[in-house]
Amino acid sequence: MMLATRYLGLDLRNPLVASASPLNAELDNIRRLEDAGIGAVVLPSVFEEQLVEDEERLERLISTGIDSVAEAASYLPAARDYGVGTDRYLDLIARARRAVGVPVIASLNGVTDHGWIGYARDMESAGAQAIELNVFWIPTDLSLSGRDVEERVVDILASVKAAVSIPVAIKLSPYFSAIGHMARRLDAAGADGLVLFNRFYQPDIDLAAMRLSPDLKLSHATEIRLPLLWIGVLHGQVRASLAATSGVQGADEVIKYVLAGADAVMTTAALLRHGIAHATTMVTGLGRWLEARGFASVADARGRLSRRHVANPEAFERGNYIRILQSHGH
Ligand SMILES: Cc1cc2nc3c(=O)[nH]c(=O)nc-3n(C[C@H](O)[C@H](O)[C@H](O)COP(=O)(O)O)c2cc1C
Structure with missing residues (x-):
């Protein structure tokens, strides 16, 4: 069975990709994912806030000068220990590239188009084979229009594209009023891949404590x-290539996404729930079903049930919705 696929112009042995999560921050896990049969790995995101913070620390260090080495030194441990750490991240890219043969995709998460884009170049120099850009942004400023939000996202993509020569995918929010048009704009701006969709973190309310509870629930x-x-x-x-993310628990969801037209299918929750070996079950299940x-x-099955290829394209649209709602009453 030919499971090979192309994603972002990269050759993947199969469409299953381990999406960005802390699981992929450990070299040992990345090796195990490769052994389990994964097609590619996306490293966890580096956040704009981390990059800006590192830059500010660096500037403080430089401006402190050699006269106050002791004071400067006191900043260093903090800089080194911060989060994934931006230098540590580059090191992770380099080590992951040396450790595995499957493509290693770095992830950059930010919401402005200045100050931190240069880090994309560092990711490329460290050996990342592609960059996944995640614009995780809830536009709580009520003066921003949908158009403003779209412009911002397109500008960020264009800036990152201009900074690197490796492929750039963008992980999209589902909250655009015209997803199709937005996809086309990003495509025109040079996106090599669209990752659908970013699963937004949304707070719940803890009634007993009467406060927001910032927990993260795994998908279903x-x-x-x-x-x-x-x-x-x-x-x-x-x-652009299309990658699916959200809800993959086993081979069934991988197959469904491929039939809809995905070039790559990403998974995180299933690997966190069932362990890395579950990747083997998913890839084997895909092969068996095909x-x-x-x-x-895989290429033979891809898109067989996309809107262009189904006998009844209105299954994707409103007509079907009305019928389904009406049939629920009987
Ligand atoms: C613990 C955890 C950490 C995550 N970290 C990131 C991240 O750093 N960057 C990112 O783009 N997505 C991140 N995600 C989102 C996943 O990559 C994925 O898109 C999402 O979980 C939906 O896929 P799933 O249903 O297979 O879990 C994270 C998800 C989880 C559960």
């Missing part, structure tokens, strides 16, 4: 529906 299979819909709609309509259905390859 029902969450594939929104990305599945848009991958199905976008398949064949944009030049074989049982008489497909010769």
Whole structure:
């Protein structure tokens, strides 16, 4: 069975990609993911806030000068221990590249288009084969229009694209009023891949303590529906590769995303829940299903149930919705 796929112009032995999470911050886990059969690994994000903070520390160090070495030295441990640490991140990229043969994708997470974009170049120099850009931004400023938000995201992508020569994917929010048009704009701005969708962190309220509870719940299979819909709609309509993220728990969800038209299918929650070896189950399950259905390859099955290829494209649209709602009453 030919499971090989192309994603962002990179050759992957199969479409399953370990998406950005702290699991992939450990070299040992990255090695184990490769052994388990994963097609590529996305490292956890470096955040704009970390980069700006590092830069400020550096400036403080430089401006302190050699006369106050002791004071300068006191900053150093803090800089070194901060989060993933921006230098440590570059080191992780380099070590991951040496350790595994599967593509290593670095992830950059920011919401402005200045100050930190240069770090994308450092990621490229450290050996990243591609960059995934995550614009995790809740526009709580009510003066910003949808157009403003879109401009910002396109500008960030364009700045990163201009800074590097490796492919750049963008992990998109589902909260644009016209996702298809936004996808086309990003495509035109040079996005090599669209990752659908960013799973936004949303706070809950803890009633007993009466405060916001900032916990993170792992996804469930029902969450594939929104990305599945848009991958199905976008398949064949944009030049950029399409990657699905959210809700993959096993081979079934991987297969569904491929049938909708995904070039790559990402997973995090399933690996956190069931362990890294679960990647093998998912890849094997994909191969078995394709074989049982008489497909010769992943490429053969890709997009078979996309909006362009289904007999009834209105299944993606409003007509179907009305029928389903009405049938619930009977
Ligand atoms: C603990 C945890 C950490 C994550 N960290 C990142 C991150 O640093 N950058 C990012 O783009 N996505 C991050 N994600 C999102 C995942 O990459 C993925 O898109 C999301 O979990 C949906 O996929 P899933 O349903 O397979 O978990 C994180 C998810 C989890 C659960």
